[in-house]
Amino acid sequence: MLASLEVAMFYSLVVATTLCMLLYMIWLGSKNEFIGRLATFFTIIALIADTFAIILRMITSGHPPLSNGYEFLLTFVGGILAVYLFAEFRYKLRSLGAFVMPIPCLLLMFIIMSMGPEERIAQAVPPALKSQWLTFHVITAMFAYGAFAVSFGLGIMYLLKLSKEGNGEKLSQGIVSRFPSLEVLDELAYKVVGFAFPLLTLCIITGAIWANYAWGTYWSWDPKETWSLITWIIYAGYLHARLMYGWKGKRAAWMAVFGFAAVLFTFFGVNYFLPGLHSYAQ
Amino acid sequence: MNENSKGIIDRLWGAFSSMKLGLTLLGIIAFVAGIGTVIPQEAMDQGKAQAVGGLWKTLGFTHLYSSLWFRLLLGLLCINLIVCSTKRLRSIYLRTFKLTPPSKLAQVPQKNKQVVKGELASLRESVQEFLRQKGFRVTLSDQSNPWSFIATKRRLGNWGSLITHLSFVVLVVGALLGSLLGFKGSFTEEAGKTLPIQAIQLSKGTVSETFSVSINSAEDRFLPNGERDNWYTDMSILENGQEVARDTLSVNHPFEYKGITFYQANFSNGARFTADMGGQKNPVVLQDQGQSYYKAPGTDLYLVANLSGSSSLKPSVLYQVYKGTGADPIQTGQLTSGQTIDVQGKYKLTFDSLAGFTGIQVKKDPGVAVIWLGCGLLLGGLLLAFYWQPLVISGILQSEKGKRGSLTVGVLSGKMPDSTRKALEQFVSSVTKMIS
Numbered sequence: 001m002l003a004s005l006e007v008a009m010f011y012s013l014v015v016a017t018t019l020c021m022l023l024y025m026i027w028l029g030s031k032n033e034f035i036g037r038l039a040t041f042f043t044i045i046a047l048i049a050d051t052f053a054i055i056l057r058m059i060t061s062g063h064p065p066l067s068n069g070y071e072f073l074l075t076f077v078g079g080i081l082a083v084y085l086f087a088e089f090r091y092k093l094r095s096l097g098a099f100v101m102p103i104p105c106l107l108l109m110f111i112i113m114s115m116g117p118e119e120r121i122a123q124a125v126p127p128a129l130k131s132q133w134l135t136f137h138v139i140t141a142m143f144a145y146g147a148f149a150v151s152f153g154l155g156i157m158y159l160l161k162l163s164k165e166g167n168g169e170k171l172s173q174g175i176v177s178r179f180p181s182l183e184v185l186d187e188l189a190y191k192v193v194g195f196a197f198p199l200l201t202l203c204i205i206t207g208a209i210w211a212n213y214a215w216g217t218y219w220s221w222d223p224k225e226t227w228s229l230i231t232w233i234i235y236a237g238y239l240h241a242r243l244m245y246g247w248k249g250k251r252a253a254w255m256a257v258f259g260f261a262a263v264l265f266t267f268f269g270v271n272y273f274l275p276g277l278h279s280y281a282q
Numbered sequence: 283m284n285e286n287s288k289g290i291i292d293r294l295w296g297a298f299s300s301m302k303l304g305l306t307l308l309g310i311i312a313f314v315a316g317i318g319t320v321i322p323q324e325a326m327d328q329g330k331a332q333a334v335g336g337l338w339k340t341l342g343f344t345h346l347y348s349s350l351w352f353r354l355l356l357g358l359l360c361i362n363l364i365v366c367s368t369k370r371l372r373s374i375y376l377r378t379f380k381l382t383p384p385s386k387l388a389q390v391p392q393k394n395k396q397v398v399k400g401e402l403a404s405l406r407e408s409v410q411e412f413l414r415q416k417g418f419r420v421t422l423s424d425q426s427n428p429w430s431f432i433a434t435k436r437r438l439g440n441w442g443s444l445i446t447h448l449s450f451v452v453l454v455v456g457a458l459l460g461s462l463l464g465f466k467g468s469f470t471e472e473a474g475k476t477l478p479i480q481a482i483q484l485s486k487g488t489v490s491e492t493f494s495v496s497i498n499s500a501e502d503r504f505l506p507n508g509e510r511d512n513w514y515t516d517m518s519i520l521e522n523g524q525e526v527a528r529d530t531l532s533v534n535h536p537f538e539y540k541g542i543t544f545y546q547a548n549f550s551n552g553a554r555f556t557a558d559m560g561g562q563k564n565p566v567v568l569q570d571q572g573q574s575y576y577k578a579p580g581t582d583l584y585l586v587a588n589l590s591g592s593s594s595l596k597p598s599v600l601y602q603v604y605k606g607t608g609a610d611p612i613q614t615g616q617l618t619s620g621q622t623i624d625v626q627g628k629y630k631l632t633f634d635s636l637a638g639f640t641g642i643q644v645k646k647d648p649g650v651a652v653i654w655l656g657c658g659l660l661l662g663g664l665l666l667a668f669y670w671q672p673l674v675i676s677g678i679l680q681s682e683k684g685k686r687g688s689l690t691v692g693v694l695s696g697k698m699p700d701s702t703r704k705a706l707e708q709f710v711s712s713v714t715k716m717i718s
């Protein structure tokens with residue numbers, strides 16, 4: 001009963017995410033206020049469905065959603081939706097939706113295409129995963145990764161606007177004219193990375209605390225750990241280059257895009273291409 | 283000679299105080315660490331690591347993270363961070379504690395400034411009133427003409443990046459302490475056994491402690507729904523035969539004694555038998571999956587056990603008897619508890635009960651506390667750097683004619699020009715409102 005409700009929530013999430021992505025894109029082209037509101041509405045529905053799917057999963061399985069790739073992808077999608085909605089309301093920035101929403105949409109498509117029902121069901125967690133620290137680890141990862149996805153969207157918007165506007169002439173027509181100014185996009189991306197970077201640090205630290213309880217080793221250079229460190233160094237590079245060499249604008253936007261590629265590799269690449277401790281999390 | 287060496291030191295100092303070097307080092311470390319996830323590492327997969335080409339092995343790529351040159355990279359980064367931090371210490375101190383009000387117009391930040399005109403006395407009062415309300419720390423100029431001020435908020439945020447950088451050094455020191463002074467080992471033991479700590483299998487370091495470990499019980503526990511709950515080991519520490527500490531450990535719930543930590547790492551099942559050879563009874567304990575065997579004295583019969591079909595409610599064991607080096611068993615069968623069989627006419631075998639072998643990791647790492655300190659500093663530093671950004675407003679009041687004058691105020695633009703501009707606008711609009 002609860003399990004089938006959870007499946008229903010999952011498909012509502014898929015439908016709502018796809019709809020809001022399409023609506024954000026139509027809104028960008030049409031400037032119709034009603035469509036814009038509808039897009040935001042469906043994003044909220046998607047977040048609610050995702051939250052319920054996760055809560056139901058936790059009730060039926062009796063542990064945090066981290067026993068397999070399906071559960072972790074659901075939390076990742078939840079993180080993106082939550083950080084995105086916050087950014088939209090806080091900065092009145094609806095045009096961002098068209099660039100962020102394709103990410104959760106693709107993640108959900110990945111679940112549907114590549115994971116059979118048997119891969120999605122809750123699995124028994126091995127004793128090593130029974131730790132409170134792991135819950136913190138997953139929550140911080142969820143928001144950090146969600147925020148990096150949003151900074152990726154902002155980076156793409158910046159690059160698009162820059163290539164359309166060329167050398168500073170402002171356009172009054174077309175899609176990019178609805179974007180905020182280049183300067184605002186740039187500073188916002190910095191703020192979002194500045195929010196995510198301490199969280200990523202906390203994620204790595206809670207992971208180390210947990211590993212120390214479970215195995216007596218806070219850091220074992222397993223591929224997932226190493227790649228999260230690489231991601232961390234890339235974003236540290238972003239912050240430094242920006243501060244000290246004034247790498248704003250174009251180069252900063254590229255680094256935000258590149259950093260998110262490292263996030264995705266940490267998430268997927270490591271699970272599918274490299275062996276290690278975290279591979280049981282699939 | 284003296285001048286020459288000073289030149290070298292200066293040049294080294296200069297090189298290590300550059301952030302370009304730091305970022306280059308960080309980039310190299312990231313790149314090399316990435317390579318280490320592709321080339322098999324000895325610590326993870328010894329077999330594959332051995333198959334890697336000779337050159338890579340010689341260069342240390344199969345034990346990359348413990349290789350000398352990788353540590354050298356980390357060491358260089360530390361020196362770099364220390365030099366950079368030392369150089370910045372003074373200016374951070376001055377920026378935090380020794381702000382001086384501007385004495386001429388040019389000292390007000392030029393990029394971000396505005397002018398408010400009004401009556402001198404009410405301008406002065408409104409500025410002070412506003413700054414007090416908003417919780418600024420205000421320093422006024424000594425002289426009253428021109429009257430000037432500098433005000434700051436969240437000034438400790440200046441220390442954020444310094445703390446962050448030094449925490450990195452603390453982390454490396456912690457890791458070094460662990461690898462120099464610690465050890466790492468493991469043992470697999472059955473309930474009822476006692477072993478000296480010096481007898482464990484070591485993979486790193488040496489053990490100088492002399493106490494013994496006694497396993498009181500070892501259990502593989504299941505939940506009512508059939509899922510595994512956890513593995514539990516009830517363990518005592520004996521000093522000179524006397525119990526001095528006792529605890530039950532399970533995965534994620536380690537137990538520490540005198541700086542040595544015991545971790546429940548794994549568990550394997552086994553079975554307890556009695557072998558009766560012409561009236562002489564010998565206890566026999568075998569681990570699951572043929573990880574151990576019993577060779578009855580005076581025979582060439584080897585007995586192994588397999589517990590795959592067993593449950594704690596209905597214990598049973600599959601046994602196999604091999605003769606000499608023969609590849610196929612000459613006798614197999616299943617026993618439930620209490621059952622006795624005859625093995626090739628040589629001895630009688632009785633299955634008594636199941637036995638648990640607990641796998642314990644043992645670790646001593648005096649650097650762990652330093653690591654947690656480093657983590658705390660890192661996080662605290664980052665929070666200061668990103669969520670506690672200092673705001674500095676300064677202004678100077680110049681009289682024009684009579685009682686009127688103009689106040690020029692500016693803010694340091696910092697890392698977020700947009701937000702600081704807003705802070706300045708808020709200041710100006712509030713002061714304007716207050717004087718009118």
Ligand code: HEM
Nearest residue numbers: 236239243300301304305359362363366443446450667697
């Ligand atoms: C050895 C290499 C490094 C050098 C030379 C270096 C140097 C610097 C310098 C000069 C600043 C500007 C500080 C300021 O304006 O107050 C800075 C900022 C910063 N650095 Fe580093 N750094 C290095 C490595 C690191 C590492 C490994 C981290 C790890 C997180 C880090 C994190 C930061 C942070 C968070 C800031 C402040 C950024 C901000 O406030 O936006 N740095 N660094």
